[in-house]
Amino acid sequence: MSKYLILTKLRWLYLGFAVLILDLISKQWIIAHFLLNESITLIPSLNITYVQNPGAAFSFLANKNGWQRWLFIFISVVILLILIVAMYRSNNKQYMINYAYTLIISGALGNLFDRIIYGVVIDFIDFYINYWHWPIFNLADTSICIGMILIILDGFRTYTK
Numbered sequence: 001m002s003k004y005l006i007l008t009k010l011r012w013l014y015l016g017f018a019v020l021i022l023d024l025i026s027k028q029w030i031i032a033h034f035l036l037n038e039s040i041t042l043i044p045s046l047n048i049t050y051v052q053n054p055g056a057a058f059s060f061l062a063n064k065n066g067w068q069r070w071l072f073i074f075i076s077v078v079i080l081l082i083l084i085v086a087m088y089r090s091n092n093k094q095y096m097i098n099y100a101y102t103l104i105i106s107g108a109l110g111n112l113f114d115r116i117i118y119g120v121v122i123d124f125i126d127f128y129i130n131y132w133h134w135p136i137f138n139l140a141d142t143s144i145c146i147g148m149i150l151i152i153l154d155g156f157r158t159y160t161k
Contacts, residue, residue: 012087012098016106023110023139027122039126047126051136054120076112080105096154103147110140 030050039049087101114121123136 011092012102013105015099016102016109019103019106019139019143020109023106023143024113026124026139027110027114030122030124034124045128047128048124049126049136051123052118052120053123053136073112073115076108076115080108080112083108094154096150096157100147100150100154103143103150107140107143107147110138110143114140 030048034048034050036050036052039047041047083101083105087098090098111121121138123138125138126136127134
């Protein structure tokens with residue numbers, strides 16, 4: 001198989017690279033300009049609040065002794081490999097599913113980078129309504145969620161060969 005064909009099959013990763021760079025830059029900016037747990041209001045219902053999450057989604061396993069870091073790193077690597085293979089095997093005409101894979105891959109890489117470098121995930125987007133706060137998240141988490149929504153929507157589509 002030629003190198004060109006492999007690059008064509010994985011061309012979606014260019015979008016993922018851009019999302020990953022935005023995620024990493026935003027986290028570096030937060031680390032450089034905020035103290036841990038510092039918060040500012042951007043607009044009503046949206047704060048920038050710097051927190052460190054040693055757990056997974058919604059702080060799952062956050063209060064453990066640190067072993068979860070290695071579990072989440074392992075799970076991230078496995079998911080990344082599965083998604084890259086799935087993207088490689090997918091039909092290039094299936095734009096939505098390939099964009100979904102790309103967004104999930106870039107988000108997983110952003111959070112994986114945090115876990116490897118900092119031992120925690122850097123979160124900072126604090127969305128709330130009245131006194132109810134959604135768990136604080138980051139651009140990588142947003143990318144993963146959008147990717148998952150696209151996978152669900154893609155499940156309702158039919159493809160012709």
